[in-house]
Amino acid sequence: MGKKRGPKYDxxxxxxxxxxxxxxxxxxxxSKIAKEAGVADGTIYLYxxxxxxxxxxxxxxxxxxxxxxxxxxxxxxxxxxxxxxxxIQMHFKQLAANYALAVVTQLELRQSNxxxxxKINEVLKGYLQLIDVVLVDGKESGYFNANLDNRLxxxxxxxxxxxxxxxxxxxxxxxxxxxxxKPVQQMLVNGLTSxxx
Amino acid sequence: MGKKRGPKYDxxxxxxxxxxxxxxxxxxxxSKIAKEAGVADGTIYLYxxxxxxxxxxxxxxxxxxxxxxxxxxxxxxxxxxxxxxxxIQMHFKQLAANYALAVVTQLELRQSNxxxxxKINEVLKGYLQLIDVVLVDGKESGYFNANLDNRLxxxxxxxxxxxxxxxxxxxxxxxxxxxxxKPVQQMLVNGLTSxxx
Amino acid sequence: MGKKRGPKYDxxxxxxxxxxxxxxxxxxxxSKIAKEAGVADGTIYLYxxxxxxxxxxxxxxxxxxxxxxxxxxxxxxxxxxxxxxxxIQMHFKQLAANYALAVVTQLELRQSNxxxxxKINEVLKGYLQLIDVVLVDGKESGYFNANLDNRLxxxxxxxxxxxxxxxxxxxxxxxxxxxxxKPVQQMLVNGLTSxxx
Amino acid sequence: MGKKRGPKYDxxxxxxxxxxxxxxxxxxxxSKIAKEAGVADGTIYLYxxxxxxxxxxxxxxxxxxxxxxxxxxxxxxxxxxxxxxxxIQMHFKQLAANYALAVVTQLELRQSNxxxxxKINEVLKGYLQLIDVVLVDGKESGYFNANLDNRLxxxxxxxxxxxxxxxxxxxxxxxxxxxxxKPVQQMLVNGLTSxxx
DNA sequence: TATGAATGAGGATTCATTCAT
DNA sequence: CATGAATGAATCCTCATTCAT
Numbered sequence: 001m002g003k004k005r006g007p008k009y010d011x012x013x014x015x016x017x018x019x020x021x022x023x024x025x026x027x028x029x030x031s032k033i034a035k036e037a038g039v040a041d042g043t044i045y046l047y048x049x050x051x052x053x054x055x056x057x058x059x060x061x062x063x064x065x066x067x068x069x070x071x072x073x074x075x076x077x078x079x080x081x082x083x084x085x086x087x088i089q090m091h092f093k094q095l096a097a098n099y100a101l102a103v104v105t106q107l108e109l110r111q112s113n114x115x116x117x118x119k120i121n122e123v124l125k126g127y128l129q130l131i132d133v134v135l136v137d138g139k140e141s142g143y144f145n146a147n148l149d150n151r152l153x154x155x156x157x158x159x160x161x162x163x164x165x166x167x168x169x170x171x172x173x174x175x176x177x178x179x180x181x182k183p184v185q186q187m188l189v190n191g192l193t194s195x196x197x
Numbered sequence: 198m199g200k201k202r203g204p205k206y207d208x209x210x211x212x213x214x215x216x217x218x219x220x221x222x223x224x225x226x227x228s229k230i231a232k233e234a235g236v237a238d239g240t241i242y243l244y245x246x247x248x249x250x251x252x253x254x255x256x257x258x259x260x261x262x263x264x265x266x267x268x269x270x271x272x273x274x275x276x277x278x279x280x281x282x283x284x285i286q287m288h289f290k291q292l293a294a295n296y297a298l299a300v301v302t303q304l305e306l307r308q309s310n311x312x313x314x315x316k317i318n319e320v321l322k323g324y325l326q327l328i329d330v331v332l333v334d335g336k337e338s339g340y341f342n343a344n345l346d347n348r349l350x351x352x353x354x355x356x357x358x359x360x361x362x363x364x365x366x367x368x369x370x371x372x373x374x375x376x377x378x379k380p381v382q383q384m385l386v387n388g389l390t391s392x393x394x
Numbered sequence: 395m396g397k398k399r400g401p402k403y404d405x406x407x408x409x410x411x412x413x414x415x416x417x418x419x420x421x422x423x424x425s426k427i428a429k430e431a432g433v434a435d436g437t438i439y440l441y442x443x444x445x446x447x448x449x450x451x452x453x454x455x456x457x458x459x460x461x462x463x464x465x466x467x468x469x470x471x472x473x474x475x476x477x478x479x480x481x482i483q484m485h486f487k488q489l490a491a492n493y494a495l496a497v498v499t500q501l502e503l504r505q506s507n508x509x510x511x512x513k514i515n516e517v518l519k520g521y522l523q524l525i526d527v528v529l530v531d532g533k534e535s536g537y538f539n540a541n542l543d544n545r546l547x548x549x550x551x552x553x554x555x556x557x558x559x560x561x562x563x564x565x566x567x568x569x570x571x572x573x574x575x576k577p578v579q580q581m582l583v584n585g586l587t588s589x590x591x
Numbered sequence: 592m593g594k595k596r597g598p599k600y601d602x603x604x605x606x607x608x609x610x611x612x613x614x615x616x617x618x619x620x621x622s623k624i625a626k627e628a629g630v631a632d633g634t635i636y637l638y639x640x641x642x643x644x645x646x647x648x649x650x651x652x653x654x655x656x657x658x659x660x661x662x663x664x665x666x667x668x669x670x671x672x673x674x675x676x677x678x679i680q681m682h683f684k685q686l687a688a689n690y691a692l693a694v695v696t697q698l699e700l701r702q703s704n705x706x707x708x709x710k711i712n713e714v715l716k717g718y719l720q721l722i723d724v725v726l727v728d729g730k731e732s733g734y735f736n737a738n739l740d741n742r743l744x745x746x747x748x749x750x751x752x753x754x755x756x757x758x759x760x761x762x763x764x765x766x767x768x769x770x771x772x773k774p775v776q777q778m779l780v781n782g783l784t785s786x787x788x
Numbered sequence: 789t790a791t792g793a794a795t796g797a798g799g800a801t802t803c804a805t806t807c808a809t
Numbered sequence: 810c811a812t813g814a815a816t817g818a819a820t821c822c823t824c825a826t827t828c829a830t
Contacts, residue, residue, distance in 0.1 A: 008789095026310055030825060031792095040791040042827080051825060084389075111308050114221055121367070138389070145391045149380055155360040156353070156384055163356025164349065170318075183346055187353055191388030192281075192335070194342045205815095227800060228817095237816045239802075248800065402810095420704055424804060425813095434812040436806075445804060478783075505702050508615055515761070532783070539785040543774055549754040550747070550778055557750025558743065564712075577740055581747055585782030586675075586729070588736045599794095621821060622796095631795045633823075642821065 009047045012037045013058050021100035025108040030054075055112065056119050062101060066094055067126045074130070080138030081189060084157075087134055088188075089181040091161050096177040099169075106166045131157050157188060206244045209234045210255050218297035222305040227251075252309065253316050259298060263291055264323045271327070277335030278386060281354075284331055285385075286378040288358050293374040296366075303363045328354050354385060403441045406431045407452050415494035419502040424448075449506065450513050456495060460488055461520045468524070474532030475583060478551075481528060482582075483575040485555050490571040493563075500560045525551050551582060600638045603628045604649050612691035616699040621645075646703065647710050653692060657685055658717045665721070671729030672780055675748075678725055679779075680772040682752050687768040690760075697757045722748050748779060 015037035020028045070090040095102040138144035212234035217225045231238045267287040292299040335341035409431035414422045464484040489496040532538035606628035611619045661681040686693040729735035
């Protein structure tokens with residue numbers, strides 16, 4: 001790829017996360033990110049095509065590692081229910097471990113324009129495929145209902161996790177997010193129905 | 198002085214929906230909205246305090262009616278499962294019936310700044326309470342699992358519906374949204390599990 | 395003249411004085427003056443050509459009466475020194491008696507554009523002629539120095555009185571302005587020099 | 592961060608003087624000043640906080656030098672009468688030498704809002720203190736009348752000079768201002784009285 | 789590579805004035 | 810005479826990006 005990596009590349013991305021988390025998307029000027037990274041404004045443009053490219057790269061970097069780590073954990077499990085639990089747990093764990101990043105992905109980056117969010121969605125596909133694998137495996141093993149529409153399931157799982165994390169961020173991370181992994185997994189697996197229906 | 202209602206008030210809100218849907222949030226200049234509404238720029242300010250006030254009012258108007266109509270339909274049903282179905286159906290129906298509005302609520306309005314989104318969240322509470330009522334009633338009747346965490350359920354339902362609609366909008370509304378109401382309801386009620394587990 | 399006098403004419407002028415004194419020149423919108431006068435915005439334009447016309451008329455009305463009253467007092471005196479004293483005393487007295495008007499003439503109206511101030515200067519000429527009469531009489535009687543340049547004297551007298559009143563207004567009228575008439579008169583007559591020079 | 596001086600700083604201030612003198616205070620748009628200075632609009636904001644800051648800086652720069660030069664001249668003289676003469680002469684000389692600046696200080700800048708004029712008054716204090724020094728010295732030496740009220744004298748001197756210059760500006764600088772220094776000084780020192788009183 | 793001074797396009801809002809009623 | 814809803818022109822400032830050094 002054409003990316004110029006290097007120490008300053010990472011420096012700038014980390015600076016962007018901090019600046020956006022602290023000041024918000026619309027107050028995250030390139031000059032502010034440059035200052036936070038300890039480089040000149042112009043230097044940014046030696047590593048990134050434009051401002052949007054910083055944000056996409058940020059998302060790619062973070063989400064790439066996010067997916068990778070989640071995948072590792074899932075592969076340790078055989079049971080579909082456990083795989084789903086790991087996925088949820090990793091989702092919550094990684095964002096809980098980096099509150100600033102959570103603020104950026106759940107709140108701030110959503111203020112970006114439609115075009116940027118389209119590109120962000122591209123990056124998200126890697127994560128959605130992870131969900132798909134868990135789902136298809138679970139269907140094949142007879143654990144998950146084979147009649148379910150894959151796309152809808154994906155939307156339910158991602159929509160739920162996303163909403164849970166967003167609410168947690170909006171409550172300033174005041175409660176324990178990771179401990180919600182189990183009840184959320186059970187809710188997704190069993191649905192709303194009472195056992196004795 | 199309170200809201201100045203009147204024919205032009207509605208005219209401006211409808212114009213705002215169309216302009217934002219077509220040109221996007223950041224390209225929805227007041228002058229463009231005024232032109233679309235067929236009034237002078239200054240006339241906007243006889244009915245709205247400022248640009249943000251147009252957007253909040255838009256959301257209040259639309260969401261107010263949205264909640265109202267959904268409530269009516271829910272009350273027609275007795276069965277908790279049917280109530281949930283009606284809620285989902287109305288959610289999809291109303292947004293499918295007004296694609297421009299769906300674009301605005303699912304994509305464009307989310308680009309607004311923190312302050313505006315805070316006010317939007319206030320308005321959303323009315324809808325979340327509707328979900329709560331369905332849930333609590335269903336728990337009392339023994340239809341829904343009484344052990345479920347209300348907050349998490351609310352987040353699963355809203356997160357799922359929101360994600361389903363957003364995906365539909367991002368696919369340019371090319372497929373039938375309303376027909377997804379039933380499978381989504383079943384998925385939420387029964388979860389991912391296979392029947393014979 | 396084309397002036398439409400009438401009860402509302404005066405009402406509007408008095409309202410303008412109050413509004414300008416309270417809110418300042420740049421916050422004295424036509425609609426605010428109309429509201430203060432208890433008439434509709436449009437009604438203003440039945441009595442005045444435009445906003446500028448209100449201000450000029452205000453100045454004409456007030457200054458006309460100002461000059462008239464001052465003239466009356468001057469004519470009561472024979473001694474040039476006393477005439478000058480009366481002029482100064484009346485200048486201070488009339489503005490001290492109407493603090494709002496003083497604020498308007500000394501501070502607010504000066505913020506008007508060059509064109510308006512030119513017209514205001516026209517109105518001021520009547521007052522300057524009054525000074526001239528006192529001066530010329532005093533020269534003829536041998537009381538004032540016949541070698542003095544009339545224009546410069548006029549500027550010294552008016553400049554001094556104006557500056558004294560402006561300073562008084564900027565100190566919120568906290569001290570007694572009228573009692574300054576005598577020392578100011580003596581200072582103008584005798585100058586800065588010590589008696590034993 | 593303090594003032595960013597530099598060649599462009601002066602360029603912009605000089606451009607502001609020319610633009611305001613030619614087009615008037617309210618027609619002196621930032622873009623017009625930038626164009627006159629030969630810089631981009633945005634460059635203005637590298638040197639000045641906002642438009643008001645240009646005007647205050649203009650006044651500070653010009654008045655600072657004005658006071659400084661006047662002070663130098665005054666200190667060359669010993670006689671109080673001569674000191675006063677120098678002060679008046681410098682006042683007239685410096686404004687006569689820069690007609691555009693005279694227009695700006697005597698007419699245009701007075702249209703500024705209350706806040707700006709307050710700051711301008713702060714700057715003026717330096718000049719008034721100069722007058723005070725001349726006055727107090729003259730009193731001590733027995734040249735000036737020790738019974739005079741300092742504040743009133745200051746107002747007479749400043750009011751007179753200001754009025755003389757303003758009249759000169761309003762007559763488009765058509766006559767010689769500097770030659771008025773002597774008669775004005777004599778008038779201030781001797782007052783209106785005839786010698787043989 | 790790195791710098792940072794310079795660029796310049798773009799938009800919400802106010803308010804004097806009009807005119808149909 | 811009186812109303813007041815409607816008009817629409819006009820401007821300061823920000824900030825992503827460039828380029829001479």
